[in-house]
Amino acid sequence: MKIDIKSLNMQELALQFKALGEPSFRAKQVFIWLHKGAASFHEMTNLSKPLRETLSARYFITVPTVERKLVSKLDGTIKYLWRLKDGNCIETVLMKYRHGNSICISTEVGCKMGCVFCASTQAGFVRRLAPSEILDQVLFTQLDSGEPISNIVLMGIGEPLDNYESVLRFLELVNHPDGLNIGMRHISLSTCGLVEQIERLAQQDLQLTLSVSLHAPDDETRSKLLPINRAAGVEKLMSTCRAYFEKTGRRISFEYALIDGVNDAPWQADLMVRRLRGMPGHVNLIALNDIAESPLKPSRRMAAFQQQLEERGVTATVRRRLGLDIAAACGQLRRSTLFGGNDRETQVKHNENLAKN
Numbered sequence: 001m002k003i004d005i006k007s008l009n010m011q012e013l014a015l016q017f018k019a020l021g022e023p024s025f026r027a028k029q030v031f032i033w034l035h036k037g038a039a040s041f042h043e044m045t046n047l048s049k050p051l052r053e054t055l056s057a058r059y060f061i062t063v064p065t066v067e068r069k070l071v072s073k074l075d076g077t078i079k080y081l082w083r084l085k086d087g088n089c090i091e092t093v094l095m096k097y098r099h100g101n102s103i104c105i106s107t108e109v110g111c112k113m114g115c116v117f118c119a120s121t122q123a124g125f126v127r128r129l130a131p132s133e134i135l136d137q138v139l140f141t142q143l144d145s146g147e148p149i150s151n152i153v154l155m156g157i158g159e160p161l162d163n164y165e166s167v168l169r170f171l172e173l174v175n176h177p178d179g180l181n182i183g184m185r186h187i188s189l190s191t192c193g194l195v196e197q198i199e200r201l202a203q204q205d206l207q208l209t210l211s212v213s214l215h216a217p218d219d220e221t222r223s224k225l226l227p228i229n230r231a232a233g234v235e236k237l238m239s240t241c242r243a244y245f246e247k248t249g250r251r252i253s254f255e256y257a258l259i260d261g262v263n264d265a266p267w268q269a270d271l272m273v274r275r276l277r278g279m280p281g282h283v284n285l286i287a288l289n290d291i292a293e294s295p296l297k298p299s300r301r302m303a304a305f306q307q308q309l310e311e312r313g314v315t316a317t318v319r320r321r322l323g324l325d326i327a328a329a330c331g332q333l334r335r336s337t338l339f340g341g342n343d344r345e346t347q348v349k350h351n352e353n354l355a356k357n
């Protein structure tokens with residue numbers, strides 16, 4: 001069995017080279033090549049030919065291929081559908097902002113969390129991504145688009161904390177000074193609220209931004225929207241978030257997709273304020289990017305809800321929606337576009353109707 005060399009960190013690479021009887025600086029040379037997107041060992045021209053052959057026999061390099069690339073005519077957002085080594089597909093979105101380019105990456109093939117408004121979970125869960133496959137989305141999007149990436153959000157297909165070890169390794173790799181060297185403060189990790197993993201993450205004391213998909217402040221509504229809420233209710237989640245803030249000093253961002261008649265009532269805004277009392281947090285209001293399969297519709301009370309939060313001292317912003325014409329907005333990423341269905345077209349038509357109304 002060949003080893004996935006790009007998932008190894010610098011220390012592990014050094015041990016591999018030591019076992020091959022090679023000097024330790026080889027680890028750094030190979031790490032640099034891999035993190036520049038080298039597709040084969042033969043490209044590594046500062047290694048001897050026999051060493052390149054030994055490496056090819058023992059290790060493999062992950063290289064995703066572009067299955068489909070869509071560019072938004074509205075805002076230049078680019079959505080990639082990548083085909084992985086085993087034939088599975090994942091999506092990645094590159095968003096252009098004035099302050100730099102952000103990439104939204106996937107961490108799993110499919111998702112098992114079952115959030116009712118999310119396309120990523122509709123076709124079920126297949127497998128977790130390896131650290132190399134998470135990193136490749138940044139590397140190859142940058143190479144293919146020619147756009148430098150300065151910010152990363154782990155908010156694509158999959159629940160990042162359900163793939164905890166690989167995500168932690170990815171963070172280490174992408175942050176490495178000999179690699180892409182993207183600072184933790186430029187990385188946001190989104191979770192639907194896996195409390196045990198949030199507790200573990202707090203112990204890492206990373207300077208990234210934790211985004212918690214809250215979407216409702218009461219258990220009844222949240223359990224209907226996010227089944228994970230039945231495992232640990234809102235109170236437990238909020239106390240975990242409070243402990244996370246106390247440990248890391250990092251303000252948490254609470255995602256809240258406003259849904260017509262479901263979570264946009266004045267009493268829910270009031271409860272949000274009470275839930276956030278004593279904890280510096282930020283509420284990111286999102287107009288629901290509805291998906292064709294779901295009857296849920298975007299709220300018409302966005303401004304009123306935001307005002308109610310702000311009047312009570314809670315910072316609340318409305319997230320800009322990007323990539324609507326290519327179904328690249330939050331919650332619209334899916335892996336099934338590969339399999340010949342017309343689900344993307346259905347979604348885009350759906351979004352066009354949404355934009356008209």
Ligand code: SF4
Nearest residue numbers: 111113115118121158
């Ligand atoms: S919102 Fe995130 S956690 Fe929930 S189903 Fe979608 S990808 Fe999974």
